[in-house]
Amino acid sequence: MMNYVDQELSIEDMLADPIVQTLMRYDGISASDVRHTIEQVNQNRTALAKGVTPGSSHHNRLHWRTADATDTRLHHKAA
Known part of the structure; x- marks a missing residue:
């Protein structure tokens, strides 16, 4: 019988996973x-909780887009 762990991995545990590392390398x-x-x-969640609209002046390295108007899937590309 399988045992299930009722514990979520930390971000650091996930980032240390070899499969995750391989996928991240592939995606740049x-x-x-x-x-x-x-x-x-x-930071944005904290700002929203305080009633402040987070500024759009920050730039993130990851950009999400849809391929075209009929394709609702999200694709990402490293900038």
């Missing part, structure tokens, strides 16, 4: 890119 994304994005999300 570094662990610092992921950490930076998480920090930006945390």
Whole structure:
């Protein structure tokens, strides 16, 4: 019988996973890119909680887009 763990991995545990590292290398994304994005999300959530609209002046290395108007899937590309 399988045992299931009721514990989520930390971000650092996920970033240390060899499969995740391989996928990130393939996509041109570094662990610092992921950490930076998480920090930006945390800052934006804090700002929204305080009633402040986060500025759009920050630039993130990852850009999300849709392929065309009929394709609703998200694709990413490293800048």
